[in-house]
Amino acid sequence: MSETTLPAPQPAGSAGIVLQDVTKRFPGQDRSAVNDLSMEIAAGDMVMLVGPSGCGKTTTLKMINRLIEPTSGRILLGGNDVEAVNADELRRGIGYVIQAGGLFPHLTVAANIAVVPSMLGWDKARTGRRVDELLELVSLDPEQYRDRYPKELSGGQQQRVGVARALAADPPVLLMDEPFGAVDPITRERLQDEMLSLHANLRKTIVFVTHDFDEAIKLGDKIAVFAEGGHLVQYDSPAQILAAPANDFVRQFIGSDAGLKQLGLARVRDVPALPVVTGTPQEGPRELLARALAAGQDYAAVVDGDGRPVSWLSVAELEQLPSLPVQPAPDLPLVGPDDSLADALDAILVSVPGLALVTDAQGRLDGVIDAPLTLQTVRARRPAAAAGEPGRSPGQPPGAPAGSTEAGRQ
Ligand SMILES: Nc1ncnc2c1ncn2[C@@H]1O[C@H](COP(=O)(O)OP(=O)(O)OP(=O)(O)O)[C@@H](O)[C@H]1O
Ligand SMILES: [Mg+2]
Missing domain, CATH: 3.40.50.300 (P-loop containing nucleotide triphosphate hydrolases)
Structure with a gap:
C-alpha cells in the first residue's frame, strides 16, 4: 500500500x-x-x-x-x-x-x-x-x-x-x-x-x-x-x-x-499470537538453544537490533550452528497485522513448523500463530457466536431498517 x-x-x-x-x-x-x-x-x-x-x-x-x-x-x-x-x-x-x-x-x-x-x-x-x-x-x-x-x-x-x-x-x-x-x-x-x-x-x-x-x-x-x-x-x-x-x-x-471466504474477513491482528523465544545474532547458538529448550519450544527466532526477524531456527539447527546468522533469511513465513487470515493460513501451510511469524506494523516480531489458533479466531468471530458484534451500523435513525434483511420479498 x-x-x-x-x-x-x-x-x-x-x-x-x-x-x-x-x-x-x-x-x-x-x-x-x-x-x-x-x-x-x-x-x-x-x-x-x-x-x-x-x-x-x-x-x-x-x-x-x-x-x-x-x-x-x-x-x-x-x-x-x-x-x-x-x-x-x-x-x-x-x-x-x-x-x-x-x-x-x-x-x-x-x-x-x-x-x-x-x-x-x-x-x-x-x-x-x-x-x-x-x-x-x-x-x-x-x-x-x-x-x-x-x-x-x-x-x-x-x-x-x-x-x-x-x-x-x-x-x-x-x-x-x-x-x-x-x-x-x-x-x-x-x-x-x-x-x-x-x-x-x-x-x-x-x-x-x-x-x-x-x-x-x-x-x-x-x-x-x-x-x-x-x-x-x-x-x-x-x-x-x-x-x-x-x-x-x-x-x-x-x-x-462461504467458510473459506470468512478467512478473508479477519485480520492477523485479531489472532492472539503465541510467545516465541528470541535471541540476537550477537549471542551464541547454545544460549538461544538453552532458552528454547527451557521454554519447551522446538524453534527460536533471531531478531536484529530493532526486533525485526532475521531467521527462524529449529533446536536441531541451533545445535549444529557455529554462530547465529546475521543476514535475514529470504523465506521467513512472515505476516503483518493487516494481512488476512487467508494470507496467514497460506504462510502457515507452507512453513515447515506449521507456524507463521507475526510482526507489528513496524516489522518487529510479535509472536507466532498456528492453524488451530487461526481457525479458532475465525470461528469465534462468526456473528452467530458473537451475536450483534459486527454489521450493525451505528447511529441508525429510528425506523430505519437496521441491517435489514428483506428475505423472501423477491
Ligand atoms: N434508460 C432506461 N430506459 C429503460 N430501461 C432502462 C434504462 N436504464 C436501465 N433500464 C433497465 O433497468 C434495469 C436495471 O438497469 P441497471 O442499469 O440499473 O442494471 P445494473 O444492475 O446496473 O446491471 P449491470 O450489472 O448489467 O450493469 C434493466 O432491466 C435495464 O434494462
Ligand atoms: Mg450497471
Whole structure:
C-alpha cells in the first residue's frame, strides 16, 4: 500500500445516504428497475451493491446523484432531500465513477481529471498538482499519461482515470460503478488496497457496485445483495452475510466457499499470537538453544537490533550452528497485522513448523500463530457466536431498517 498525499478530509466530512421506499419504473417497462428500496448508508461507510446484471445497481447510483429521477420515494443525502438541492451543486459533492469509464473523448487525461476542480475555480498550479497526485495514486505515470486522450488508453487505464476524476475535488460522497471491472487481477488488488487505505484515512461515504463478491467482502462495511427486478434481498455486514445468507439466492451468489471466504474477513491482528523465544545474532547458538529448550519450544527466532526477524531456527539447527546468522533469511513465513487470515493460513501451510511469524506494523516480531489458533479466531468471530458484534451500523435513525434483511420479498 503506497502512501497518499491527499488533503485532509473537508470539514463538511462525509454525509450519510438514506433511500426511502424508492421505486424506479422506466417508461414502457412492465417491471421496475428498482423496487421499493429502503436502505440507510451510514456516513463514512463503504457499501457494496452486488447482484445480477440488470437488477438496478446503476439505476440506484444514478438516482442518488439525480441523473435519474425516482418514480416514487425519497433520497436524503446528509439529511437533505436530493430533490431540494441544486443538481449541479449536488453532483459537485459526489464523485461518480461511471461504469466503463465514461471519459470525455475530446479531453486529455489531465483535463478529464480536472473537470470538477475547473468548475470549482481552482488555479492551474493547484489543479496540475492534484492531477499528478491522483494519476500516481491510480498507478499511472503522470509524465506518460497526462496528455494522452482516452482512446490512447487501455480499458483498465481508462477506468483508473475515471477513479482519479471522481476523487479530484475530494468529494465527501463517492459513487463507483464497477470501477475495477476491466483491470487485471494484480492491479485490481492494489487498487482495492488503495481504496481501503483511502477509505480508512478519509472516511468518505462510498457506494460501490461490483460483480465480484470477493471484492465486496474485502472492501465493504456492508453489502447490499439485489435480485432481478430491483429487490433488495439482504443488506448486512460481510461477516453476517457469509454466516447467515438470507436465502438460496444469496447463498448461490456467495458461492460454495462461504467458510473459506470468512478467512478473508479477519485480520492477523485479531489472532492472539503465541510467545516465541528470541535471541540476537550477537549471542551464541547454545544460549538461544538453552532458552528454547527451557521454554519447551522446538524453534527460536533471531531478531536484529530493532526486533525485526532475521531467521527462524529449529533446536536441531541451533545445535549444529557455529554462530547465529546475521543476514535475514529470504523465506521467513512472515505476516503483518493487516494481512488476512487467508494470507496467514497460506504462510502457515507452507512453513515447515506449521507456524507463521507475526510482526507489528513496524516489522518487529510479535509472536507466532498456528492453524488451530487461526481457525479458532475465525470461528469465534462468526456473528452467530458473537451475536450483534459486527454489521450493525451505528447511529441508525429510528425506523430505519437496521441491517435489514428483506428475505423472501423477491
Ligand atoms: N434508460 C432506461 N430506459 C429503460 N430501461 C432502462 C434504462 N436504464 C436501465 N433500464 C433497465 O433497468 C434495469 C436495471 O438497469 P441497471 O442499469 O440499473 O442494471 P445494473 O444492475 O446496473 O446491471 P449491470 O450489472 O448489467 O450493469 C434493466 O432491466 C435495464 O434494462
Ligand atoms: Mg450497471
